[in-house]
Amino acid sequence: MSHADPAAGSDSDSRHPAHARVALGYEPPAGEDGRIWIPKGGNHQVAGLSDARKARLLGAVLDLKSELGARLVLLGLEVDGLGPAERAALRARVAFLPADGGLLSNLNAWENIVLPLGFHAPRRMHGAAAEVNGLLEELGADPRSLLAKLPERMSAYEKKLAGYVRILLENPELVLVEDLLGGLDAADRAGAAGFLPAYQARCPGGTFVQIEGSPEA
């Protein structure tokens, strides 16, 4: 695992060669610290962010809107120079797993997992059951006991797991995981440790970024 490298280049052309190997680059407005520069591929950790800074970073990456004076480079592209269609295409290559799994409370695990697929790739829905079962088994879970559960009946780990399988189905090039091990006991932490290998096996060359809050927060 590597930590965010704040020492890389900072040219402003949206397709500058210097950006080609950048998975996530974020420069806050002048005078503020918290520059993040993550190369493509591998496992990275962004640690020690306050809740406010974490929210700003995630807001910028997920909404593809950098604040005034801030700069965002995502998967080799300077976001500010992109049009709406390019932004939408870029956003489709990025996935985010919130600390609580990001599930909808009125849908069971199966419905939650295939929800984005139903919108973005409805033709893949026919083969989704086998794919989801395979992924869950690979991650050490029993699909029969998990898939029918509503989020209120799931443990913190099961929620993260369902949210993670949902992400994997979309084969993203960049995965942002918030507080991966937060709220998990030792056994569940061992299970969550399998998230990265599962992603790397499915999306070779993809970038896995863990975003952790500050210990004091």
Next chain:
Amino acid sequence: MIGVYREFEGCTRLMGHVLRRLRVLALPPVAESLIRQIYFTGASATAGMVLRGAFLGTLIIAYVIDVLDANSALAVKILIWVVLREIGPLIAAVLVIQRSGTAIATELALMQISGEVANLRRMRIDPRDYLVVPRVVGVALSTAALTFYVQVIAVGGGMLLSALTIDASLGQLANDFFLLASPVDFAYSMIKSLLFGVAIAVICCYHGLHPPGVSINAVPKAAINAVTQSTLLVMLLNVIFAYLVFGQAFFGLVTAKL
């Protein structure tokens, strides 16, 4: 006043979005949501309507014949005017507001406050596509279906119970009904109830997605706003329909023929 304008504009935009994005109903998750909405609003609400509808029809016929000392033809005519054209759509709309309107506003407000609407955006799903479109279509279709139930039960049940309680035979009442009722009455009430359903769902979805705060207290406030405003709009639409259809009678230029 600015708030009222903002809400009106928001509801209009939401309605425009629904009309533009009807094609999302073909997507599996949205189609599933539509079926759930129709089941909840249109199917599971029918049980309580049978007795209410039948009693309503009986009351109208009994009052007209006994209190106004009228004949069965006039009683049936009034039944058609009141139940088919006015009370049927209104009762269905009130029932939909009570059951589904409050549920929609509360559910969406909770989803907004708990961050589930934001989670949808993070999945690149427009919350209006997934949460609003199936609810608006489902509630509109269900309101029309409930109106039809009320009409059938109130007219049929009313005639059946009236034959037992007043001095008029069922055959006579039924004969008068089929002579006097026209398909226009049904078409008018169906169009009206579809519009009622759309108005109720759009207002309830709007208030659910825009709760007046981020604390749990905002949820009942959103539900109250949704119920009061959708009731008001249903009444307003009813008046507009009545004006368009019976406008001349309102101004005394034409008197209704009894």
